Amino acid sequence: MNKPPLIITNVIVFSALTLLALVGTPIWAIMYGFDWIEIGTAIFLFYFTGMSITAGYHRLWSHKTYDAHPVIRCILAVGGAMTVQNSILHWSSDHRVHHRHVDVNDEDPYSAKKGFWYSHMGWMLREHKAKRFVDYSNCKDLQKDKVVMWQHNHYLPIVLIANFGITGFLGWLNGDILSMVLLAGVTRIVLVHHVTFFINSLAHIWGSRPYTDTNTARDNHLLAFFTFGEGYHNYHHIFEYDYRNGIKWWQFDPTKWMIKGLSYLGLTSKLRTCPEERIEKAKLEMQLKYAQDKAILLPNTEEIIARMEKEYEELVQRMSDFYAAKKRLMNAKKKNLQKTYESLELDFKCKELKKNFEIQKQKWRSVYSFYFEQQTA
Numbered sequence: 001m002n003k004p005p006l007i008i009t010n011v012i013v014f015s016a017l018t019l020l021a022l023v024g025t026p027i028w029a030i031m032y033g034f035d036w037i038e039i040g041t042a043i044f045l046f047y048f049t050g051m052s053i054t055a056g057y058h059r060l061w062s063h064k065t066y067d068a069h070p071v072i073r074c075i076l077a078v079g080g081a082m083t084v085q086n087s088i089l090h091w092s093s094d095h096r097v098h099h100r101h102v103d104v105n106d107e108d109p110y111s112a113k114k115g116f117w118y119s120h121m122g123w124m125l126r127e128h129k130a131k132r133f134v135d136y137s138n139c140k141d142l143q144k145d146k147v148v149m150w151q152h153n154h155y156l157p158i159v160l161i162a163n164f165g166i167t168g169f170l171g172w173l174n175g176d177i178l179s180m181v182l183l184a185g186v187t188r189i190v191l192v193h194h195v196t197f198f199i200n201s202l203a204h205i206w207g208s209r210p211y212t213d214t215n216t217a218r219d220n221h222l223l224a225f226f227t228f229g230e231g232y233h234n235y236h237h238i239f240e241y242d243y244r245n246g247i248k249w250w251q252f253d254p255t256k257w258m259i260k261g262l263s264y265l266g267l268t269s270k271l272r273t274c275p276e277e278r279i280e281k282a283k284l285e286m287q288l289k290y291a292q293d294k295a296i297l298l299p300n301t302e303e304i305i306a307r308m309e310k311e312y313e314e315l316v317q318r319m320s321d322f323y324a325a326k327k328r329l330m331n332a333k334k335k336n337l338q339k340t341y342e343s344l345e346l347d348f349k350c351k352e353l354k355k356n357f358e359i360q361k362q363k364w365r366s367v368y369s370f371y372f373e374q375q376t377a
């Protein structure tokens, strides 16, 4: 099979950076060592530039999950450019195609169905999508954003000045320019590259699919830890307009915490979340599906499926009763009816329905484990 031609610039840039990070940095560490200021700067820039991609390129610009103050947008635009992952406009255009045509090999720019290497880095090394390389018609909204267009039109100078200017200057202040550029510049770029690329490769291969199995995206706690919270990729692919990827408060998603934190300062606003009911419903549908898949392997399939479906229907009913009551309560609160008899009654009803929903959830779980976990134990 004829492979598309190599993109020489990308091959040279990736090879040079990788070689310097893998060979140059360890040799330098052995011969001269790195001091704590250099290590601290590299760690800071790793988080700052990595989260400029997740909070900026990804959740702000590609998916418009919230609004940000122009100062924040400028900072994220510079931080994002420092990761050398192309401009916001280009990145977001690719990413929107990825969501729209996920796993479709001819359309998805980094389709996971083409294997780990292709979705990780291979897609950037050859002219796979030469025709639509500068087609930004799916980002007309972004073309109206002055910060996006400024960054796009001056991408290369921003990359060079921000990366080597900043690290070079800090190195000069610290007494060793080369050492700082090597660690906080080059090595940090390579590390941020791979943690970002893991979201296209590993997060589509390794992990669970609690919300949907219509695509390859996975939820993976460990990956979330290394990707600034983007490892909850199964959730993200079904509810891409949610500013969170890890929706539970305890799920490691520093990008979500930062966006929320900035909202208290008035620097971010209109944070979008998916209604809880839709999230729960998607999860339950998947649980029923997994139960049906497992039941097929057992001798009394029909009986088990019938029982599971009965419990599931009861659960869905109780869930919608609870959320309907919750909605009525919220509306009553909005109308300032907090202290009226009506709102007290609604509050009581809501708590009761929530309890019923929780009880049925437990019942659902115990029926599930009775049939499936015991059999496999």
Ligand SMILES: [Zn+2]
Pocket: 058, 062, 063, 095, 099, 236, 240
């Ligand atoms: Zn996305």
Ligand SMILES: [Zn+2]
Pocket: 098, 199, 200, 204, 217, 233, 237
């Ligand atoms: Zn994806």
